[in-house]
Amino acid sequence: SPQGSHRTPISAGGGVSGMASAVSAYAAVPVGSDRRLSHSESRALPRARRSLPRCRSKTASAAVCASNGEKKEPDEILADFLSDTAGEHFDEIPAGSLDDALATWDHPDATDAGALARIISCASGLDEDEDAREVQGARGGARGGSSPSASARGRAAGMFNVALSALDLRGGAHDAARDLVLVRMPEAGVKPDVVSYSLAISACVHAGGDADDLITAARRAAGADRRSRAKKPKRAKKKKKGKGGNVDAAEGENVKTLWEDEHFAVVSKPAGMLTHPNEASGGATRTLVEVLLDAFGDEGLSAINGSDTRGIVHRLDKPTSGAMLVAKTDLAHAMCVAAWYQRKVTKTYLALVEGVPGRRRGRRRGDDGDAIEGTCVAPADGRRARSDWRVVETFREEDGDNAEQLCSLVEVNPRTGRRHQIRQHMGMALDAPLVGDPLYRRGKRPNTPAAAAPFLAGKPGSVLFLHSAALALRHPVTGEALSFSDPLPTAFEGLVSALRRR
Structure with missing residues (x-):
């Protein structure tokens, strides 16, 4: 492998037999665009019609659950709060895009660290916890501890990260980002994580400022x-x-x-x-x-x-x-x-799954109606998640009872990064569990292709045919567009070749 600094990405040598159609597209994977806005661009947008109230909210905890009973993400709670209090600029925001909306909000509070901290305190319920402790203390009882509840802190942490991302995307607001991480979050009893520090560092770098103090703080917090x-x-x-x-x-x-x-x-x-x-x-x-x-x-x-x-x-x-x-x-x-x-990295996986995504078992040969691509929006690890998928190739084989066994090679682009997201979306939402996956299959017996059996002789779940095939992003320092591909490992490619021969 090459050493030193390179201006052109170098992928692993050697192609994968029979996989040209799947892998050739990776070099063309679009790299996430630079979503940062100049300060002048953001100020040219229409001003919100209503000013944000400075009083505390008493209804934040009631907004944690959606009408269908599912738990909302912190950005969804914050978006609802801003829609109710700050005007139509925050109405109908697409999921996962609140930082974009905040970055284009033409209001003094948008770049005021103190104001953003107050908004987050109201929206997350941190202020409700403080009120409860004050009331308990006024009645002569113990204040119930000096820190907010874990649930309120968790919501606030997610909201602070949204605000930090917005300050980075806006551009020129690095002082507010530094203030949020080093002062406002600790004051609120919320511990910055590596994402918080990273977003503040990114805001400083994009503004041409110095981030050494933030890097030092991040190292200290991580116990480097x-x-x-x-x-x-x-x-x-x-x-x-x-x-x-x-x-x-x-x-x-x-x-x-x-x-x-x-x-x-x-x-x-x-x-x-x-x-x-x-x-x-x-x-x-x-x-x-x-x-x-x-x-x-x-x-x-x-x-x-x-x-x-x-x-x-x-x-x-x-x-x-x-x-x-x-x-x-x-x-x-x-x-x-x-x-x-900020969703600027494109990730591409290859997965071998039972059946065809979206098809229910029991169809006969010749049945049509299978989708060759689609988008799965379903919870993964208890959180909102989205995956785009495309069937690259399907394989059929007959078992000893002349029953057809069908499996597919699927390309998946996860747009969120939840734990076991691809496994859950394929197996639970699309009824196409990964070959070898004993966990996410909705209680159904494995329908493993005979050619895969020799690879699955060990502990259940120890072998899954899931491969991170490509990454595309901008260079973190130079900004150059880069893309990388990694061919299928030998065992995975060998199984695909065996399935083609049947």
Whole structure:
């Protein structure tokens, strides 16, 4: 793999037999556009007709659930609150787009950290908690603790991140972003997370300002200097920051470097490897973080996400293989996290599923009506989620009883990043569980293709045919449009080839 700084992305060498139609499209995956607005552009928009009231809201907790009983996301609660109090600018906002609306809101409160904190306190219910403690204290009882409830803090944390993203997208509001993270959130009893710090850092960088104080605060909050649970083999050598190093396939359990420069790298994680250490792993097996430490050293990976997750911008589940972004510097890490939050990164997966997405079992050969592509909007991990999908290829085979077994190779673009999102959408919403998935199949027996059986002899769920095939984003420092592809691993491609021959 190439070393040093490169202006053109380099993918892993070698194509995948029979997969040209699926993989060739990845280079053309559209990169998320730069959604930031200039200050002058935002001020040219119509002014909201109503001023935001300064009084506290007593109805925030009642707005947590939708009319159908489902729990609302923090941005949905905040959008409803702003629609009721701040005018028609916030009416009918598409899901996940509140930061765009806030970025174009022509109102003094839009760039006032104190005003934004008051809005969030009202919308999240933080002020209700404070009122309850004051009333209890006035009656002579204990104030019930000095911090807000966990649920109110959780809602407020999500709302603060929306506000920080809006300040970044607006441009020129970096001082307000810094104030929100370093002053207003702690005052409200809300702990900034890596997303909060990253969005504030991004706002400062895009405004041409300095973000060293925010990076220092993020490292301190993440415990970057604490001892990591990741094992460091004797062969690991510290490398100077920014020098990097190639991941050796023999020593790195087939982890390959697809591309790198001094800011970040793209690596191919093999199936069966944990992304980072956790309590359940017990240090029994090598994780991707340990392989990366071996290759790049402590000083060659970012640490604002914690010592156990050095360099990890996003994660893949243990059975999932494919392309992953790894940050070498704290600044690159923050910029990548901000891009992920603002939906500027395009992710493409390949999954082998039973049946055809959207088709109910029991149809006969020749039945038509199957959709070849679609969008799934359904909860995943209890939260709002969306995935776009397209059937790349279908396979049929006859079992011993002459019954037809059907499976499909599906391309999936998750537009949100929920835990097990693709597995839940395929298996629960579209009735096409991943081959080998014992969990998300609505209680139905596996309908595994015979050709896949040899690959599934181990522990149920330890093998899933899910691969992160492509990533597209803008370079976190230079802004250059980049796209990366990772061919199917040998076992996955071998199964696809076997299914084609049947």
